[in-house]
Amino acid sequence: MIVHLITSFVATAAFAILFNAPKKTLFQCGFVGMAGWFVYISLVEYDYDAVLASFIAAFFIAIISQIFAKMYKTPIIIFSISGIIPLVPGGTAYDAMRHFVENDYNTAIQLAAKAFMISGAIAVGLVISEVLNQLILKIRLK
Amino acid sequence: MENKLPQTIEVIDLCLLAGKIMLQCGAETYRVEDTMTRIASSLGIPSSHSYVTPTGIIFSIDGTEPAKLIRIYERTTDLYKVTVVNGISRKISSGALTSDEAFKKLMDIEKANFTFPLYQQILAAAISSGCFLMMFLGQWKDFIPAIITGGVGFICFVYIHNLVKIKFFAEFMASVVIGLSAYLLVYLGIGVQLDKIIIGSVMPLVPGLLITNAVRDLMAGHLVAGLSKGAEAFLTACAIGTGIAIVFAFY
Numbered sequence: 001m002i003v004h005l006i007t008s009f010v011a012t013a014a015f016a017i018l019f020n021a022p023k024k025t026l027f028q029c030g031f032v033g034m035a036g037w038f039v040y041i042s043l044v045e046y047d048y049d050a051v052l053a054s055f056i057a058a059f060f061i062a063i064i065s066q067i068f069a070k071m072y073k074t075p076i077i078i079f080s081i082s083g084i085i086p087l088v089p090g091g092t093a094y095d096a097m098r099h100f101v102e103n104d105y106n107t108a109i110q111l112a113a114k115a116f117m118i119s120g121a122i123a124v125g126l127v128i129s130e131v132l133n134q135l136i137l138k139i140r141l142k
Numbered sequence: 143m144e145n146k147l148p149q150t151i152e153v154i155d156l157c158l159l160a161g162k163i164m165l166q167c168g169a170e171t172y173r174v175e176d177t178m179t180r181i182a183s184s185l186g187i188p189s190s191h192s193y194v195t196p197t198g199i200i201f202s203i204d205g206t207e208p209a210k211l212i213r214i215y216e217r218t219t220d221l222y223k224v225t226v227v228n229g230i231s232r233k234i235s236s237g238a239l240t241s242d243e244a245f246k247k248l249m250d251i252e253k254a255n256f257t258f259p260l261y262q263q264i265l266a267a268a269i270s271s272g273c274f275l276m277m278f279l280g281q282w283k284d285f286i287p288a289i290i291t292g293g294v295g296f297i298c299f300v301y302i303h304n305l306v307k308i309k310f311f312a313e314f315m316a317s318v319v320i321g322l323s324a325y326l327l328v329y330l331g332i333g334v335q336l337d338k339i340i341i342g343s344v345m346p347l348v349p350g351l352l353i354t355n356a357v358r359d360l361m362a363g364h365l366v367a368g369l370s371k372g373a374e375a376f377l378t379a380c381a382i383g384t385g386i387a388i389v390f391a392f393y
Contacts, residue, residue, distance in 0.1 A: 003276055011273035011345075014266035018346060019168075020257050021221045037277065075228050077170060078221045081351050088350030091278050091341045097383030098337075101390060119350075123357030 001041075008037035008086045016082040025078055028068050032083035036061040040087055050114070051121045054087050058125025061087075066133055080126055089118040150207050153185045156241050158212050159248045161192065161199050164227050167220035168351060171359045171367040174199070177231045181244075184235040196370050216307075219351055222256045260300065267346040268293030275342030280335060284342075287324065287333035292343035295320035299347060310381045313347055317385025320344055325389060340386060349378040 012033025016026050036057045043053035065079035096111035157178040164174045175192045178201060182190040193200040196217060202209030230247055233239040239247070257263070271292020272285045280288070299316035303309065324340045327333040352375035360368030 007273035007276040011270040011277065014270035014273070015346075016221075017258050017266035018263055018270075019219045019221050019351070020223075022225055074225050075169070075173065077173070078225065081221070081354075084354060085350055086274075086277060088348060088353070090274075090345050090348040090350070093348070093379055094341050094344060094383070094386070097379070097387065098390065100383070101387035119353045120357055123354045123361065126354065127358055127361050
């Protein structure tokens with residue numbers, strides 16, 4: 001688990017460099033990615049479906065990103081984009097492509113559908129969390 | 143008071159410039175539209191319409207002024223510029239910046255290059271490849287091979303993208319190189335699990351940002367933007383997949 005935490009932290013921070021995030025937010029980006037991956041991997045270890053785990057992790061990432069965005073007065077996209085990078089189903093998409101090439105279409109379609117579902121779940125998680133945030137803000141303003 | 147208000151044409155130019163920079167740097171569609179409308183309204187134009195797609199922005203305001211169009215050719219991810227432009231638009235709304243000053247600042251930002259030095263980017267891509275390998279339950283033995291292949295792949299991507307301005311081709315070639323070098327490393331006995339090494343080193347190229355932004359735009363009602371971003375993501379995924387596939391086809 002410690003290996004997972006460290007590697008996800010480093011990977012997310014490295015991705016933040018590739019995305020050219022502001023230098024002072026690199027650490028926070030890494031933290032968001034680590035937290036999201038921690039949620040995801042713990043859920044998967046308890047035999048939850050990868051789609052559901054991605055959804056919850058993305059939701060969680062969006063919440064942390066919103067808090068950070070408020071604290072550091074930066075657009076939320078900086079944290080949320082870097083944070084979801086570990087969740088992106090790159091491995092599944094790769095497997096799908098590989099099976100396509102090997103003419104194993106049945107497995108390939110299954111894997112592709114799964115990759116699509118996971119990326120959809122990530123996006124829905126982010127959006128729902130943002131919508132909830134706006135709802136809370138509006139209710140508070142009233 | 144009247145002559146203090148900036149000319150509407152200038153406001154349109156200002157909004158478009160801000161929108162262009164943000165869109166080129168990978169901001170979400172709604173943020174681009176929001177920023178442009180907000181700048182316009184704080185400079186005395188309450189109603190404006192913007193139509194943002196990944197390849198162009200149309201911006202018009204009510205009245206006799208012409209609608210203006212800006213074509214976007216290339217999109218990268220540069221979150222620093224997004225932050226800076228966002229800050230400028232906030233300053234305009236709060237009245238801390240006049241439109242002339244803001245325009246000058248935006249021009250500077252557009253020309254400036256804030257990216258990390260290339261060697262740092264390559265290093266970041268290489269290290270993240272190694273880390274992804276571990277996150278996908280690889281073995282420590284493959285850590286160094288993944289770093290090497292990831293770094294080589296990223297160098298190849300940057301280099302070819304500078305030579306030929308076609309992203310698809312650059313991604314394709316980069317993944318071919320990744321596949322080849324991963325195969326070589328496994329063949330030489332340095333790496334163990336070919337699949338894991340390739341997945342790890344391909345990750346810096348994977349269009350994760352695009353896929354999520356695409357679904358998000360679709361849900362927010364920006365149907366054209368969402369679909370075209372989805373198409374771009376699909377193309378990228380195809381390029382990577384085909385590149386790897388070619389390597390597998392030969393062995």
